[in-house]
Amino acid sequence: MTLNEVVCISPIDGRELVRRPIMTDAALDRALAAAREAQRHWRRVALSERKAAVLRALDALEAMNSDIVSELAQQMGRPVRFGGEFGGVKERAVYMTRIADESLAPLVPDDDRPGIRRMVKFEPVGIVLVIAPWNYPFLTAINAIVPALIAGNAVLLKHASQTILVGERFQAAMDKAGIPAGVFQNVVLNHQQTARLLAAGEVDHCNFTGSVEGGRAIERAAAGSFTSIGLELGGKDPAYVRADADIEHAVDSIVDAAYFNSGQCCCGIERVYVDAHHYVHFVEGVAALVSKYVLGNPLDQATTLGPMAHKRFADHVRRQTADAIAAGAKPLIDTGVFTADDGAAAYLAPQLLTNVSHEMGLMREESFGPVLGIMKVSGDDEAIRLMNDSPYGLTSAIWSSDVEAAEWIGQNLNTGTVFMNRADYLDPGLAWTGVKDTGRGISLSRLGYSAVTRAKSYHLRQLNHRPS
Known part of the structure; x- marks a missing residue:
């Protein structure tokens, strides 16, 4: 060029x-x-x-x-x-x-x-x-x-x-x-x-x-x-799965919101906080679903996860993920089964990490790729604190059966949009806006x-x- x-x-x-x-x-x-x-x-x-x-x-x-x-x-x-x-x-x-x-x-x-x-x-x-x-x-x-x-x-x-x-x-x-x-x-x-x-x-x-x-x-x-x-x-959009959430729905919708478009979504979910009551069940469900993605040529109808838009974007996510694992994060997806990912091109296997913390860039800095970190929380107060611990503020999402509780939590979140039981969607009747960076x-x-x-x-x- x-x-x-x-x-x-x-x-x-x-x-x-x-x-x-x-x-x-x-x-x-x-x-x-x-x-x-x-x-x-x-x-x-x-x-x-x-x-x-x-x-x-x-x-x-x-x-x-x-x-x-x-x-x-x-x-x-x-x-x-x-x-x-x-x-x-x-x-x-x-x-x-x-x-x-x-x-x-x-x-x-x-x-x-x-x-x-x-x-x-x-x-x-x-x-x-x-x-x-x-x-x-x-x-x-x-x-x-x-x-x-x-x-x-x-x-x-x-x-x-x-x-x-x-x-x-x-x-x-x-x-x-x-x-x-x-x-x-x-x-x-x-x-x-x-x-x-x-x-x-x-x-x-x-x-x-x-x-x-x-x-x-x-x-x-x-x-x-x-x-x-x-x-x-930028964005580092969080999701919170409350104790009263429908876990099957939360698993399906959060995985889609996190990995669709190879995670290259402005308002895609990049970090999840799960009530301790559901943590194990939720993590198992997400891992099982993520493992089913088909990474490959996007012109193939069988492909469900295409390459990232450029090799340098994939390399950024590779470095961020490697840093988190080196700091103690636990990877749950066997990336070796995704043969299209040779570690040197734009094709990047999806990854899911537990044992993460906000000391890791993965949980605070934008990833914009197919990787997700999950943390266990004790309830609303801890979830709110962690969801707000980011320089970004585009959207946040809450999985719950209690509309009033979700609205109250939303009033305490520093984001432009608050979702309940969904994410990664722009409602044209609502203002699309953000705060902070x-x-x-x-x-x-x-x-x-x-x-x-x-x-x-x-x-x-x-x-x-x-x-x-």
Whole structure:
């Protein structure tokens, strides 16, 4: 790879999959000018027409899905048997479209004043830069793209190099839907160009999903520009299995939440705290289920666990796991039966560790891979303390039969979302947000429109009004 190109190396075989040139600075300037001009007209298009155009783009994406599924497997390793991401993309896009009228309606004060018309309108911010990650390349991008376009903004999409073809799929869908030229543009940029956009205030809002260090780089670049920023960064999401939990359901759902997508999920479960009453039963159940995964080529329908997106990601998890074992953690999975894992490529066998502690990086630092640590706890207080012992705060999950208890525990957890009896799911009707090093800002729900709009107040006084 040169400084002027982006190259995607497939995790399947380590070979180059696709290569794309980075935009020249002149081309980027033209893209910005086109976005400014297009947005000036797009914001005046009726909301009903903007919504219809977005739904047409959604239909165009759906028509491509069979090809997209295999492309995703080749780019980032998710097995084709899971069918891609379109189900979640559709759920979020349709919901955000449905609530747009209410979300963008003017806010009218409830104290009427004769002769004065008052309201707060929500206007588009202008140009929204979406910087999307590779792990859920359509789902993460759609969270920002749909409300931004519906609200009347222009969108520049910069996708991760590992999933560079996703940006092209979005562009093709927008073009097929008849969205005017310049309103949506897929751009291939380097870090210096991205920093320039932010530092110069050439975009009005930036939505970034990625690493903590990446988020810090975004904030540094935008410092002093007054560009608004939404950041969804790292996570070390915990689960708590209470004494009143349905253990079979907890085993099934936690294993899926921890190992799906080879553990490369923003809100996947990475650590579990189990009430002492259920600890042995739970650990045995998880170990039995994890041992059934089939690690292999993601293009094979029999594969249930594909390679990680890149060898360096697998190597990080290998080092973290080895450090934990050296410090006393007990591995429960015989990784030798997973022949695809040769210890040198992106294929990584799943692992489950007990006898872990918060002295180990495995229980406090993001893994983002198919490994899970389990600790025994005495009850709610200890579970809350350990669940909060992390620099991250995206989601937390509680397995219990007591809704009131789960809500009370949730009030004491420092995360943006609290689940009960499920995990690793984005409800489009709820705000998707995080605390601590997980970042700041909101996407989805009615509040998701607030990031891509700005409030403008109107106080319109009629001089010819005569009070009665």
